[in-house]
Amino acid sequence: MAAPIDMMRRLARALVLLLAVIVAGATAAQFTLLVSLPLTGEMKLSATGTREVLEASVDDVNAWAGANGGHKFSLDIRDSVGGMAPAVKNVFDAGAGNSTVGVIGDFGSAQTEAMALAANSFKLWMCSGAATSPDLSNKDDYPFFYRTIPPDSYQGPFLARFIHLMEWKSVALLFASDSYGTGIMTTFTQAADELKIQVATSQSFTPGDTRGYSVAIDAIKSSGTRIILYIGLPDDFIAIAREARKAGIIADRDWVWVGAEGLSSLLAVVNDPSKKFTDEDRDSMNGVMYAFPQERGAQYKAFFDAYKNKFSGRQDTTPYSIFFRDCFFSMARGIVKMISSTNVGTVSGRSYASGVSVKDFLVPFEGTSGPLSYDKNGDREADYTIVNLFQGKATPVFSLPAKEKNxxxxxxxxxxYSGRTDKPTDRPSYMIAYVTYLSAGGIVVMGxxxxxxxxxLATVGYLVVQRAHPAVKSMSLPFLIQIALGLVLILGDVFLWMDIPTSLTCNLQVWVFIVGFELFLTAVAAKTWRTWKIFDNKSLAKLHNLTDTRLFLATMAIVLVQAVVLVLWTLLAPMKPVLVATTSSISYKCESVNKVALGTLFQTISIVYNAIILLVVSFLAYKTRKVYSTFRESKFIAYTAENIFLCGVVVTPFLYLATDNFALAAWWIRVFTVIYAVSFAYACLVGRIALVPYMASKAETSGGIKMSFEKGSSNDGTSSAEQMPGKPQTMAGKYPVKVANKLFATWHTHRLTLFALEGFLGMTRLTNNTEQGTIFKLRSIQFDPNPASYPLCLELRADSTAYLVQFNREEDKNTWIKALSVHCLVYSRSSGNKSTGGPGASTAAPGTGGTRQLQGGPSFAISAAHYGATSTIGLNSAIGGGGGGGAVPAAGGSKALQMMDPAQKHR
Incomplete structure (x- = not known):
């Protein structure tokens, strides 16, 4: 009984095993994949190596497929000749049959795009290990396509990262005008802009057309950068290298050539015996670097050993071949996975349901080139390697990880090229025609x-502290601060002229300089305007309109007009940096790109507007040059205006003339002209004023005002020309004299002679010069009998100059005071602004004081009013907005006092 049962069990097992074999045979299938490669085109060397790698991979793929369903794959390898028509014909021929389910190929992006469009019609899955065009990432146009090599949309940014991490700030682009060249050029340019890499020039060429090579090379040579990024194929590069060698931009260690992955087969091409390239061509390849995706993973060594066994004598695999091997594997894996979700018949007949996608082929796995992962567009994500060519060898020298950006x-x-390993700079120091912040010149200028x-700034701070000092009050502290602020802005603008400019610094250069110049110039204009109005006005009834507040608002109105021009300039024709490169130098300038004419118009308007203000200041300073002021302000304003005009003559031509060949010299001229002009203006208008309280405090510390210790003499007598009892007609004496309103003036012995009847006062310095001295009209002289801080002195004013005369004795001083009071206007800053006359009181002679006062005409009375402080408006108060100094007419000048009443009323 047991025997029949065991027999039945063995029979059942055999039947089950037979049924399994029958089922397995029914589900296993043989699939064909079309391989289209340029076996006889320009890329034939890489294509031939790829064919060998694919043939060596068939057993590995079938071993995996047999273990996962018992399937087998075969390859139908065809030549595309590197042309679009043959490549598309290969797809049509494969699509017409029933056994082909997928396509592997091609090398060129243009051919691959055309093949992928044809593959859509036949529902053939397609993979490329070399085509990198970003257009192929569009799954709406290419739903059946994917690739195992990163696209140009990855390669462009990788190249930009490499340039950036090598610390090169500029690059020249030389790219093929086909889809491969333009694709990488576009993505690189976008990434370079984000990384602040300047594309100095971008030159294209038509592949195979040597006529345009020299034009592109000349443009690159003049671009100013020594880093060249080439995007194209080896044959074109070798021909271009000949032109570059003639131009001297290859046989020089300062020039660096970096290529995209299209140059990966450069060594194979240049060493191809059939192409008959020269030793000079091969020498030109030294030093070239190119980027290539990481193609050797952990499985590479095991495969390469098997590859060498099949194809003896091979020293390495050709570029792209491993990517195509991974295409073969991923295609097989995708087909097998699709069978599991459908069936063999659906896949063999390519009768896929609507909505089928390439996602079954995008499953990550460990390939021979390394881990394969894809983005949503079916594009491979991989690290990149920079390969360096030298003496016929290709050596990986840098690695750029995909995930680590820095x-x-x-x-x-x-x-x-020179054989040296130290990294060249993108711009050799001897070519840089601009000053950088870290250069020796930049440090000196900034310092x-x-x-x-x-x-x-320290001077302004000191003036603020000393704001109660008469000298500071008389010069109007608010306008001194405005002048200083303008000068600081003008100087600060120099910092914006340094290093490589940006759009922001270009526009700031214009704003800071012009606004600073306007603040300075309008403050000076306000001061000269007030001086001119006071001395020009026959009636002083409107002097209340010349307050600091009103004048400040007027200056701001003038600045506002310029600000409107600057706003329009910035909005309509903004300034941008422009590289100015010659064969020997590199510099930058700021101009209104694409709107040069409009920018020049705004520039000219600003120059003319400020020139008009400068002319007004010069005119007013000239008109008031003889007006008395304690520190001869009008004269120094005139000096400053003349100096600015001369500096403008030096600098302005550089705004309009081309300075390409002497940009650095022009920069230094501008900088030192500005520093000189600002320093001169500061010394004339601000620094001088700060010296007054400083010297006064220093004198007090050292024991008082320095006086002359020379002995004077006097001799008063009577002229025979006219006898007037009690009134001296001629007086003379030798006394120390110095200019009172001039800093650092010294005492010199003068002979002082009074010619009373003739109406003159002579002042003669005792020298051997032919010109001995000066004669003053007595009616034009005013004097202070008791000048502050100068005992035994009196102060004479003639036009805009004041003289201190020192006497030996009080008696001599009183004698001269009595004599001068008969003929001259008396003023005083030291006696509480009260009129004085005669010895101790300086009283005018009877019957003469009022008459002599009026002989000076209204101008004397007005002048007296101008110099007043308590009872009238003083000159310094009118000009500077504050204190110091009073003047009233000599005793008896009632009409003069009446003429001062309006000024007193409106003070």
Missing amino acids: TLTTLAPATY LVGIVIMVI
């Missing part, structure tokens, strides 16, 4: 400008 790993030293700015 990492550049050095694998080996890069060797440049010098910083010192001048600190001196100006």
